[in-house]
Structure formats: C-alpha cells, structure tokens
Amino acid sequence: MASALPLGEPAPLDGLLPASAAIGANDRAFGVYVHVPFCRVRCGYCDFNTYTASELRGARQVDYADHVIAEIRMSRRALEASGVPDRPAATAFFGGGTPTLLPADDLVRMLGAVRDEFGLAPGAEVTTEANPDSVGPDDLARLADGGFTRVSFGMQSAVPHVLAALDRTHDPARVPLVVRWARDAGLDVSLDLIYGTPGESLGDWRRSLESAIAERPDHLSAYALIVEQGTKLARQIRRGELAEPSDDLEADMYELADELLAGAGFEWYEVSNWATDASHRSRHNLGYWRGDDWWGVGPGAHSHVGGTRWWNAKHPAAYAERVNAGLSPAVGREVLDPPARDTERVLLLARIREGIDIPSLPAGGRHAVAGLIADGLVDAKAALAGVLTLTRRGRLLADAVVRRLLE
Template identity: 90%
Template sequence: MGAALPLGEPAPLDGLLPASAAVGAAERAFGVYVHVPFCRVRCGYCDFNTYTASELRGARQVDYADHAIGEVRMSRRVLAASGVAERPAETVFFGGGTPTLLPSDDLVRMLDAVRGEFGLVPGAEVTTEANPDSVGPDDLARLADGGFTRVSFGMQSAVPHVLAALDRTHDPERIPLVVRWARDAGLDVSLDLIYGTPGESLDDWRRSVEAAVGERPDHLSAYAIIVEDGTKLARQIRRGELAEPSDDLEADMYELADDLLAGAGYEWYEVSNWAAAPGQRSRHNLAYWRGDDWWGVGPGAHSHVGGVRWWNARHPAAYAERVNAGHSPAVGREVLDATTRETERVLLGTRIREGLDIGSLSAGGRRAVAGLIADDLVDAKAALAGVLTLTRRGRLLADAVVRRLLED
C-alpha cells in the first residue's frame, strides 16, 4: 500500500547506525514521529502507507500500540549503542493514516513510552492528526490529559462535492464541533486543506478557506493535490472521468489563500503553511525542513539521524514480526553524501520564511541571487541583509529557484 520504499542498502538487524550519525548530535534537535497506518476508507488521492481493515492480512489494529512501544524502547537502545548523544524529544507527532482510529488510551500509552525512554523538553509540542469524524469530546479531553498539546484536523474542504471527489467521509458541519471540542480540552488546533481537486472551482476554494479562517485555528496548511501513480484518482483521470488539475488554477488558488490568510492575520512560514503567531508554527515540521534528527516509529516510517536515513518494513504484519523477534524493523537505509546533504539543505531551507544565509551558498548559488531578485522570486530587502527568502511568486516557483541555486 502506498509508494514503494526508496532504494538503499539493507539495514542491519540490530539497527546500529554508522559512527557518522553521532557526530554533532548533541547540537541537533530530536523529535519522534509515530506512524499509525490505519484508515476506515482509502481516499482516492492518497498513496500513503495506510491500510483498511480488509488489507491488514495477519496484523491486528488492537495490537499496534504494543508493537510501536516495542520499537520506541528499541530506538533508545540503538541510539545509545551507536554513540548518539541522548536528548529529550522536543516534538512528537502522530500521523497516518488516522491515528485517532486507535483508542485515545493507546495513543497516550505510546506517548508515555516516548516520555519514559527519552523524556520530553519542557513545553514539548505533541501533535496528533485526526479526521473530523474520528474523535469526540471525550477522546480529545483524554489526549490533552495524557500530554498532547495540539491536534491537526484533516478538513480538506468545506464543499460537499469536493469532499466527495476526495472520498472524504466527514460532514463539513462537523468542523466547528471538533474545533470547539479541541479548544475546550485545551488543545491548539491546526486545519489542513487541499486545493486543486478535479471539479473544484475558485469560488469553491474561497468558501473552504473562509470557512477554515472562520474557526480561528492557530495554524493552517494548504497543499495542492498531487496525482500519484497507482491511486484511484490517477486511474479516474487516465480514463477521462475527471479532469487533470490545472497548474494555472492551482496558482490562482494559492494566491487567493495567501491573500485571505494574510488578511485574517496569518503569516506564512513555509510554502504551504501559515500560523496565527510565530509560537503556533509546527515545530515538528520545521525540524524536518531544518534537517534535525527524528526517529520514525511504525510500518514504513522514515527516520533521520546525522545524515543517515532509514525506513521500516511497510506492512504492519511484517513490521510486527520484526519487532516481536527483537530485530530492528528497518529494512533499508542510506548514508547521505556531502552533495546530497547540501542539495537537501538548499531545497528545504528555501521553503521556510527564515530562509538561507546567502553566504552559505555555493559560488554558483550566490551568483544566481541577483537574477532571482530581478525575476521577483527572491525578496530584495532580505537579500541585502544576507538572507535568501522567497517572494510569493518565488513560493509558487520554489522548485525552479532551487534548481538555479544549485547550478554551478
């Protein structure tokens, strides 16, 4: 289920990391991602590593928390044996799938395992994703009592025909309810939106953004739909049942969202993310964009420590078998070379508002800056201060900016 794992070398059964992973670890932030791979239905656009009940084949949802806790305990031993400095987790993020298909007590037990093995920094950010129809007020209160601080609801759209095209099952009228329940529990709230769905008009999109803003969430994400090979959506487009998303319309939708969000007091801090205040930015996702360390728990989860990236067995049954045998669930890994690490630093660093130190770019990258300013892709005032930050036009063409910065 989902995209194939990347190519790489086999990971050792004991999970031990090469010595290079330990270099400088004490200076890097550390976070934990927990992948919960269960969904009630498969959305037509999704190629994530997720499974409905009929696809589990030998794995049981009820056992999942124990398997994940087994990996959390293993992860501390592996990092210690690899010489990686022990650090408390600054962020914990439960994603999926739909984490809240599991009982709240299971999610809290997994968080307790992270806390018990690594500790959490004071004020740690602890997030779970949730579908609006997968939680009630008691669930959210239990999560907050158990140490969660934030919930990210998959709103996607406020328009019924757009939700139907996405195979989303919730009623748009439920969004105000779940936001209120989360607020009552003391949780910060993020709403996730998708734009460019086949059949979605600019007016439809305006309605969705305005509905989201009307709930006054702390954070909003807006992602252009991606047609992934092997998904139901890709097959529908190939058969001519749905129109392929329009790049021009998606650009108009992005600009509309940026205008509406800025007008409501939200500030972009990453190409697809806006926050009501700097303190409401997703610290976990910022850690990805800054190249920090994280351990990914669960089937198909990816991890990164000190330039070493690895990934777990994809199917929950294969994952459980490895954990129960006392083996690392990792099946492959790669050690990033200097060129790859620099490419990723530029690729990710250009996406965030804080930008890149122009002096840290290659000679070719520094030469490219003047042209990028002339093309209104890079903010001129920030560049004069030595920082490369994208304009809104640059955000729309971020991949092109990166290519120019990486040219010799």
C-alpha cells in the same frame, strides 16, 4: 496502493547507526514521529502507507500500540549503543493514516513510552492528526490529559462535492464541533486543506478558506493536490472520468490562500503552511526542513539522524514480525555524503520563511541571487541583509528557484 520504499543499502538487524550519526547531535533538535497506518476508507488521492481493515492481513489494530512501544524501546537502545548522546524529544507527531482510529488510551500509552525512554523537553509540542469524524469530546479531553498539546484536523474542504471527489467521509458541519471540543480540552488546533481537486472552482476554494479562517485555528496547511500514480484518482483521470488539475488554477488558488490568510492575521512560514504567530508554527515539521534528527516509528516510517536515513518494513504484519523477533524493523538505509547533505540543505531551507544565509550557498547559487531578485522570486530587502527568502511568486516556483541555486 501505498508508494514504494526508496532504494538503499540493507539496514542492520540491530538498528545501529554509523559513527557519523553522532557528530554534532547536540546541536540538532530531536523529534519522534509515530506512524499509525489505519484508515476507515482509502481516499482516492492517497498513496500513503495506509490500510483499511480488509487490507491488514495478519496484523491487528488492537496489538499496534504494543508493537510501537517495543520499537520505541529498541530505538532508545540503538541510539545509545551507536554513541548518539541523549536528547529529550522536543516534538512528537502522530500521523497516518488516522491515528485517532485507535483508542485515545493507546495513543497516550505510546506517548508515555516516548516520555519514558527519551523524556520530553519542557514545553514539548505533541501533535496527533485526526479526521473530523474520528474523535469526540471525550477522546480529545483524554489526549490532552495524557500529554498531547495539539491536534491537526484533516478538514480538506468545506464543499460537499469536493469532499466527495476526494472520498472524504465527514460532514463539513462537523468541523466547527471538533474545533470547539479541542479548544475546550486545551489543545492547539491546526486545519489541513487541499486545493486543486477535479471539479473544484476558485469560488469553492474561497468558501473552504473562509470556512477554515472562521474557526480561528492556530495553524493552517494548504497543499496542492498531487495525482499519484497507482491511486484511484489517477485511474479516474486516465479514463476521462475526472479532469486533471490545472496548474494555472492551482497557482490562482495558492495566491488566494496567501492573500486571505495574510488578511486574517496568518503569516506564512513554509511554502504550504501558515500560523497566527511564530509560537504556533509546527516545530515538528520545521525540524524536517531544518535537517534536525527524528526517529520514525511504525510500518513504513522514515527516520533521520545526522545524515543517515532509514525506513521500516511497510506492511503492519511484516513490521510486527520483526519487532516481535527483537529485530530492527528497518529494511533499508542511506548515508548521505557531504555534497548530498549540502544539496538537501538548500532544497529544504529554501522553502521556509527564515530562508538560507546567502554566504552559505555554493558559488553558483550566490551568483544566481541577483537574477532571482530581478525575476521577483526572492525578497530583495532580505537578500540585502544576507538571507535568501522567497516572495509569494517565488513560493509558487520554489522548485525552479532551488534548481537555479544548485546549478
């Protein structure tokens, strides 16, 4: 079951934004996120807004690209009518779900609509997520020819019993193949890993890390497994069929990841993300952490422009019905006031390597810095230069650091 949408005020049917959304827009990057909610099977740990073929009820994958293109065109008109200045998309990210369950030509058509309506900035980063068993060499070549620059493969693990616990369907031997095919097509490569799966040992995790590093990706993400209520995994743990992930083991796994990745030439730039150099950091995801603007397209997609957030109807059928009627698919929104935006800024910037300018912190946060340094949570050298940056221990306790900065 997908997670619930947040509470908020009703979104206007015309999709127009308040005047405050335009303030300072030229100082913020603009990106486009396209949600593709289709999966071949539902993984037991996943609570994303995704649907297998049997769950679609009233929506068809074959029509999906046309609905997305209609929303992209609608979004361009809504931004213009709201007084938000034109900006080319610096990034575009196709996530899911499994975007590559759609034909490559459909993904290229949707990207073409982004290019036609907004333009793509020179050197724009254009990413699609993919499962290792959802693409072949021809698909990847077509994506590259159509303007994609990057592919993020959901590797998750190199250990068969861990993949089975996660309900992942690919053979680990498939990963080197898809990485090579992506390289042959001229695409940058990111690999996504998950740690803390029930039954996964520290040795299993080391094997997955070493297997991922051996492929020499440009970028690697490693996320701790979160047991979301309502998922198959949560039910299995509640019934005692699987053990709940151990916080101590997950901390050991994170430290091992950072140690092995640093030794292989990767640098952390966000708590869960590493890249071979600054040019291969995910600019799209950095836009989220920096509070930039993005328009989220598709069912359940979330957007943000100038402190206004909104979210679309969740089910593909409900989404399609609104788009076909010429109405905004947004069903709710919130306009953040200045205190909420300041709090969010600290919450997000604390997670990335570039950190937060200490003078910009609230008074309580500035006073907390010395104690955070003493506790080994904040880098002392960076703090002397006026920037708050987390140490490895600080990254493990990032939420606790943020609470102290906001007290």
